[in-house]
Amino acid sequence: MTLDPTDPGRKGVQGPAIISRRNFLDQGMRVSLSAAGVLTVGLDLTSCASLAHGRSGEGRGAFEPNAWLRFLPDGRVIFMLDRAEMGQGVIASLPIILAEELELDPAQLEVEFAPADRKYGNPEVMNIQMTGGSSSVKGAFTTLREAGAQTRWLFVDAAAKAWGVAPEAIQVRDGMLSHQPTGRSASYSELLIRAARTKPREPSSLKLKDPSQFRRIGIDAPARGLLAKVTGQAKYGIDTKNPNQLVAIVARPPAAGLKCKNFDGAAALGLNGVRQVFQVPSGIAIVGSTYWHVRRAVDALKILWEGSPTLPKVHADIEQGFLEALKENGKVVKEEAWSEDDFTALGKVGKVIEAVYEVPYLAHATLEPQNCTVLWSEFACEVWVPTQALGLAHEVVRRVTGLRSEHIKVHSTLLGGGFGRRLYQDFVVEALTVAEQVRGVPVKLVWSREDDQSNDYYRPAAAHQVRGCLTADQRILAYDHKVATSSVLSDALPVWLPGLTPTFFPPGLSLGLGGLAARGFKSGLLADDTSFEGIPSLPYKIERLRVRSVQCDPGIPVGFWRSVGHSHSAFAVESFIDELAVAAKQDPLAFRLAHLAPDSAYRRVLEAVAEVAGWRTSPTAGIAPNVFRGLAVHSCFGSCVAQVVDVEWAGPSREIVEGSFRIRDVFVAVDCGQVVQPDTVRAQMEGSVIFGLSAALYGKISFVEGRVLQDNFDTYRLLRYGQSPNIRVILLASHERPQGVGEPGVPPVAPALANALFRASGNRIRKLPIF
């Protein structure tokens, strides 16, 4: 029987006061990179926590050498996790990074979620305290190592003074400091008071470890919090419980954009379990004792809706709109030796291939629906929310309540999935509009699955038009790619700006700036990289290249969805490269390799996936009877991923329909730089493949009469257990700076699958979803 001693959630214990580290912040030092490339760390304590950050008094008396570490008087050491845990394992990987340099077993670190505070800004995302963009490990790697090294020095210096020895003669290992010549030793805990009270000397040099010395980074440690997750003890936002807490739902209009003209809540109020019925901007709120009591009361409401739907009425019109947009010239985002005349001329001597690819709107479909719990009392506001952007949530609460930060506490809970959905603060705002009328009592707003599917910031639809020209010797001479899609930044900026602007900015100004920027993106005046990312960066050596972007905006809210623009650009690029390979009558692996530089990272992952899949002995077919395979490679968020998808074709005809094939195996090779936790990288690749397959096979959001058609999992299908393939992941180890892992496994799946299905059936998929 195994228990998980590292399970988070144990509360801090208030102990005797220790002089705060704050008194020793005088030493302003710096980080410098020496000529030898060694990162030398000075003592930069400017991000040191103080005891007066509005926390509730928990842990007063802790020694806090930096924003991420708290040494408690009772010997416990707390790691402040400033990123959201949504299954990507930051709860384990970030402490490991710091523990490596601190020379402490990561299992000795208890993890607590950090509060909202600008010092926890994510350097990869404009210093907003948010989790996304596959940036947590990448953004924290050096910072946390520095923090660990600095802290180690503080204790080494304290021990050196205590023992009257040179600091250089002290070794640290697993939380124990020792001086071998005299045999003196002490733990961090034993040196705590001295370290906290003594002004440290400046180290003569403080180096970060050479990667060859890593004892923790790169080695799988026990995962954190597993016991809680398998015993039902893990608490997500939707599980928030407080004394006297009520539950709320919002009865929404039949189509987005309609407003309530009037309503009669008398019958609903008369039902058992219903406490309050009132209007909020998004509909009619019902507050009561359980989710079921308030949900069933919706039928008893009489609501008159007015206005017209803001979402489109006919879905075919939307799809047509994107195809029409392809007729516009668009904005050139990359051009190399391009000339339209040349392309026409080339077409006369080479082979021209043209294709149009279409992808649909997609929902995030986090399994935990959106929810937010608010206790808004007279002078304070406390919120519990599964959010990817704690910094933005805090700002939203501040803006809506008008309260000062010190009187606001936003708890970031575990997330039952994120995928980009929980960057947005719409459900937090909605919960506040409800809580405003339920003051002094905690109220938990819960969205139904229908609410969730219908009120998303969808992965935008897109249409890609690609033209390529092959020379007589089967090389790609020219490549012309135009993409029509909607700007994701235009819907995100109004949400983000409050987290970017100084706190003294009037809320109206932040919103106004956000609105201006949004218009800039929608009109195409400002280029939104997410609309075309993954295309200008394609790695193939092509003499003449042009990439153009056209904005198409049917008025549907769009947002960051796992891998963002890459989620559809890779489908277009890697399908088209495959079509070129077919036209060139070449093996798709060899065709790609022939167009890559010798030292290309893409080459390494392609070779690795080819080897594990046995591609060279069984390319495109032959590994087993009726098994056909497809290949794709893509790089995003700093990581390069190649995949092979094997499908077993059953036919009976050449038509690609349900039952005509089964996905047998998926092979993944990933180069993400230094790996912190190998098993986490594998798990993220496995999960990304399943996520990408769901989208490729079934994912589609369509709009009819202003409503989303696919409002539950019977109509918005996801891959199920019985359909999931075997997945084999190869990690290409390196000591390069760690890159993104949460998203890069998604983009190659759809094209690899489509390429396999072409080999199997002779039919080319150019429009997703497949079914």
Next chain:
Amino acid sequence: MPLSFELNGKPVSVEVESDIPILWVLRDILGLTGSKFGCGKAQCGACTVHLNGAPIRSCITPLSAAVGQKVTTIEGLAAPGNVHVVQQAWIDAKVPQCGYCQSGQIMAAVALLSTNQAPSAEDIDAAMSGNLCRCGTYPRIRSAIGIAAQRLRAAPKEARR
């Protein structure tokens, strides 16, 4: 009038309408939040509990079906301080990512293995395909079920904690 049933081995009584789904009795009245809400329509399986040992979707099963019967939730799979063989297999195979679906997954797997300790791939597909995992942990669920089945066959007493 109070409605009574056995919950995780103990008698419990609630005063509430009998058509309330069991899920909301567990989560909002009794405070057991291990069983999850994902769809409300028996499409995702996150709400899976056992009724007299058989797996049910508690989001659509009314309390009236449980009156006088035995309900087991994820919290009741093992005595406090212990873990069920299936839960241990889940830990050993490092199954959970976000973990939200895993209560339901485990309850479905336990129900399968309690009646069949040598399930075929088709048996497992049938038993588990009602449980969605958005994070994509299916390959590890497959491993964990294999591990648990093997351990149960080797030491059947373990299943009866």
